[in-house]
Amino acid sequence: MDWGSIFIDGILATIGPVTAAYAISAIGLNLQFGYAGLLNFGHVAFMLVGAYGMAITVEFGGPLWLGVIIGVLVAMFLGFLLGLPTLRLRADYLAITTIAAAEAIRLVVRSSWAEPLTNGVFGIQGFADSFFALNPFPPAELYGIGSLVVTGRKLWVMIVGWTIAVLFMLLVRRLMRSPWGRVIKAIREDEDATTSLGKNVFAYKLQALMIGGAIGGVAGMLLAIDQQNVTPDAYLPQVTFILYVIVILGGAGTILGPIVGAVVFQFLFFTIDALMVNAQADIGWVGDLLTPAAAGQVKLVLVGIGMMVLMVFRPQGILGSREEALIDER
Amino acid sequence: MFWLAAIAIVALSPIASIAAGESIGGRLLQTAGDEKIPTAGVTIIVSQDGTEIGSGESDAEGSWEIPVPGAGVYEVVLDTATLPDGVGLTNPDATELSDVNVREGQAKKVIFPLGEGTTSSVSTYERVGALFVSGLKLGAIIALCAVGLSLVYGVTGLVNFAHAEMVTLGAVTAYFFHASPVGPQWSLLVASIPAILVGAGFGALQETAIWRPLRARHMGLVSMMVVSIGLSFAIRHLILIVFGGEPRAYPDFAGQPPIEILGISVVPKNLVTIGVALLVLAGVGLFLQKSRAGTAMRAVSDDADLAESSGIDVNRIILITWSLAGGLAALGGIFFGLNEAVQWDMGFSLLLLIFAAVVLGGLGTAYGAMVGGFVVGVIVEMSTLFVPNELKTAVGLIVLILMLLIRPQGLFGTKERIG
Numbered sequence: 001m002d003w004g005s006i007f008i009d010g011i012l013a014t015i016g017p018v019t020a021a022y023a024i025s026a027i028g029l030n031l032q033f034g035y036a037g038l039l040n041f042g043h044v045a046f047m048l049v050g051a052y053g054m055a056i057t058v059e060f061g062g063p064l065w066l067g068v069i070i071g072v073l074v075a076m077f078l079g080f081l082l083g084l085p086t087l088r089l090r091a092d093y094l095a096i097t098t099i100a101a102a103e104a105i106r107l108v109v110r111s112s113w114a115e116p117l118t119n120g121v122f123g124i125q126g127f128a129d130s131f132f133a134l135n136p137f138p139p140a141e142l143y144g145i146g147s148l149v150v151t152g153r154k155l156w157v158m159i160v161g162w163t164i165a166v167l168f169m170l171l172v173r174r175l176m177r178s179p180w181g182r183v184i185k186a187i188r189e190d191e192d193a194t195t196s197l198g199k200n201v202f203a204y205k206l207q208a209l210m211i212g213g214a215i216g217g218v219a220g221m222l223l224a225i226d227q228q229n230v231t232p233d234a235y236l237p238q239v240t241f242i243l244y245v246i247v248i249l250g251g252a253g254t255i256l257g258p259i260v261g262a263v264v265f266q267f268l269f270f271t272i273d274a275l276m277v278n279a280q281a282d283i284g285w286v287g288d289l290l291t292p293a294a295a296g297q298v299k300l301v302l303v304g305i306g307m308m309v310l311m312v313f314r315p316q317g318i319l320g321s322r323e324e325a326l327i328d329e330r
Numbered sequence: 331m332f333w334l335a336a337i338a339i340v341a342l343s344p345i346a347s348i349a350a351g352e353s354i355g356g357r358l359l360q361t362a363g364d365e366k367i368p369t370a371g372v373t374i375i376v377s378q379d380g381t382e383i384g385s386g387e388s389d390a391e392g393s394w395e396i397p398v399p400g401a402g403v404y405e406v407v408l409d410t411a412t413l414p415d416g417v418g419l420t421n422p423d424a425t426e427l428s429d430v431n432v433r434e435g436q437a438k439k440v441i442f443p444l445g446e447g448t449t450s451s452v453s454t455y456e457r458v459g460a461l462f463v464s465g466l467k468l469g470a471i472i473a474l475c476a477v478g479l480s481l482v483y484g485v486t487g488l489v490n491f492a493h494a495e496m497v498t499l500g501a502v503t504a505y506f507f508h509a510s511p512v513g514p515q516w517s518l519l520v521a522s523i524p525a526i527l528v529g530a531g532f533g534a535l536q537e538t539a540i541w542r543p544l545r546a547r548h549m550g551l552v553s554m555m556v557v558s559i560g561l562s563f564a565i566r567h568l569i570l571i572v573f574g575g576e577p578r579a580y581p582d583f584a585g586q587p588p589i590e591i592l593g594i595s596v597v598p599k600n601l602v603t604i605g606v607a608l609l610v611l612a613g614v615g616l617f618l619q620k621s622r623a624g625t626a627m628r629a630v631s632d633d634a635d636l637a638e639s640s641g642i643d644v645n646r647i648i649l650i651t652w653s654l655a656g657g658l659a660a661l662g663g664i665f666f667g668l669n670e671a672v673q674w675d676m677g678f679s680l681l682l683l684i685f686a687a688v689v690l691g692g693l694g695t696a697y698g699a700m701v702g703g704f705v706v707g708v709i710v711e712m713s714t715l716f717v718p719n720e721l722k723t724a725v726g727l728i729v730l731i732l733m734l735l736i737r738p739q740g741l742f743g744t745k746e747r748i749g
Contacts, residue, residue: 304564
């Protein structure tokens with residue numbers, strides 16, 4: 001087994017644009033789930049509508065910057081629509097509705113009905129040329145140390161992605177230290193008490209859902225720009241589950257949690273995957289036990305087990321405090 | 331004919347793998363009565379954006395595989411002229427699969443269902459009637475699965491996402507006893523018995539190994555729901571590893587010829603599914619109304635503390651509820667596998683419709699879940715009269731969301747539950 005290359009691949013995946021996009025999306029989910037206590041299990045839908053809002057705008061001749069604005073607006077509007085019927089209900093209803101809505105949206109986007117707009121299962125490609133035209137690095141050049149290298153194209157997406165992640169992190173920190181953020185946290189702790197103080201709890205929750213959704217939308221756009229491709233089947237419910245693992249792992253309701261969670265999660269995810277694939281090929285009994293395809297699935301079993309174990313034994317994750325992590329009885 | 335179309339859609343599920351090169355392949359099997367005969371020497375052509383990429387011929391086993399240059403969307407065409415005499419596509423319009431999406435490293439499997447050549451011309455009456463029966467069948471399956479989910483919610487307050495995997499486990503276990511080369515190869519009827527027992531046992535195991543200890547730690551319901559999502563995710567992919575990614579059909583009752591009832595063409599196994607489900611659900615109703623355990627179950631569901639103080643062993647009742655839920659889910663899974671196909675994510679694909687049924691009837695109400703199941707099943711299938719087939723699940727989910735808007739407590743629920 002080539003430990004060096006496994007490690008390098010893990011590092012490259014960890015610092016890559018996908019991790020940045022997951023970190024951004026997790027920042028949005030953390031605002032909803034970690035701070036406001038909203039059990040949004042359809043977060044992937046915000047990423048989907050953000051990415052499609054942008055791609056469709058460019059497809060119809062709009063500039064990319066307009067697409068980004070429209071993507072954000074569509075994601076906020078989705079939060080508004082989803083929140084209206086469900087935020088007055090209990091947490092489990094919100095969870096069921098959001099996951100159902102996310103699947104319904106994906107099914108509609110990939111259907112033949114929506115094809116004139118979304119191009120169905122084929123998706124939309126090549127909408128981010130103007131983004132890559134701004135790239136100051138020669139796209140084919142290699143940057144890095146030793147074998148830890150990325151192309152100039154990748155580097156450009158990485159720099160933009162991680163900059164956005166840090167900006168959103170600072171934005172959420174600012175929000176949470178404002179009076180608005182204190183009300184949001186108060187709602188998480190005791191909704192009735194907050195209502196009795198004359199706060200419109202419903203409006204605050206709706207705002208948290210919409211802002212978190214907009215951040216999720218930006219994450220979807222970054223993923224789409226990195227691939228120059230949006231297809232509906234990249235937005236399966238399991239993306240939301242992975243984002244939950246990231247948020248809980250990093251520490252729900254903490255400023256740095258989503259970024260730390262995304263980095264740690266991606267490193268473990270890719271390293272374990274590389275280990276399993278290598279073990280399958282090189283170690284006899286593992287190869288007898290698992291087919292190559294099955295070896296690639298082991299990491300997903302571990303994601304599920306990790307989610308359970310974290311929730312039971314360390315619900316506060318890496319950075320959180322135990323008292324704040326008891327996200328219950330609301 | 332509708333279930334045949336369903337097989338063709340189900341067959342396109344992706345299995346991600348990173349190592350191998352991309353290809354498209356499959357196995358051509360002609361369904362004749364209960365038998366599946368490999369069809370050799372049939373030419374299949376793969377093209378992309380109108381340009382031919384490659385072609386291949388099915389071998390003596392009926393297998394064919396055509397390598398493709400990379401991930402992307404391809405069209406796959408079966409050359410009907412090369413089919414043997416007397417063999418045709420069961421859906422004559424489906425000679426071309428136009429949106430075959432191959433992922434990186436994937437060996438994509440596609441299915442062309444073959445049978446005796448048929449032509450499709452059905453009247454509106456026949457179509458509506460067949461869809462209604464098909465809706466009742468789907469409703470019966472959903473109802474079987476939904477009752478257990480709702481009962482467990484009633485006695486513990488937990489929305490258990492891993493219920494989906496109890497459905498899959500039932501279907502997969504039945505497949506093992508029925509058709510696996512290493513299994514005993516019993517008939518499906520016999521194989522259902524151990525499958526239901528395994529389902530019930532798995533329900534009881536979940537309760538004793540996970541949920542009871544977590545209740546003892548006073549873990550909140552929301553955290554427990556997140557745990558159930560993790561459990562569902564882990565088991566689903568474990569089943570994927572063990573069972574593989576391909577959909578498989580039970581050999582028994584496969585390709586059953588339809589019969590005519592009141593001018594509507596119906597596959598007998600659909601009727602059996604509906605009939606058995608109604609009997610079982612009636613049995614569950616009787617159990618809840620008449621038996622001691624059933625009465626205690628309703629009592630715990632109403633008020634666990636009060637039930638405990640009147641001498642009911644709450645933990646025992648919860649254990650019985652979990653076993654019942656597991657057994658019912660396994661039975662639902664077997665019927666789902668019988669009518670569609672056995673697949674690793676079949677339960678998860680049904681889960682959201684089960685949720686829709688449970689919410690429609692009212693979370694925590696057993697009878698509501700039964701009625702909700704049939705209503706959702708019929709709405710989903712009948713909706714294909716107006717929307718494309720691929721959108722029918724979305725219709726079910728939209729019904730769920732609308733119900734929450736109009737009457738969040740559901741048809742049979744009481745208001746205070748939703749708080």
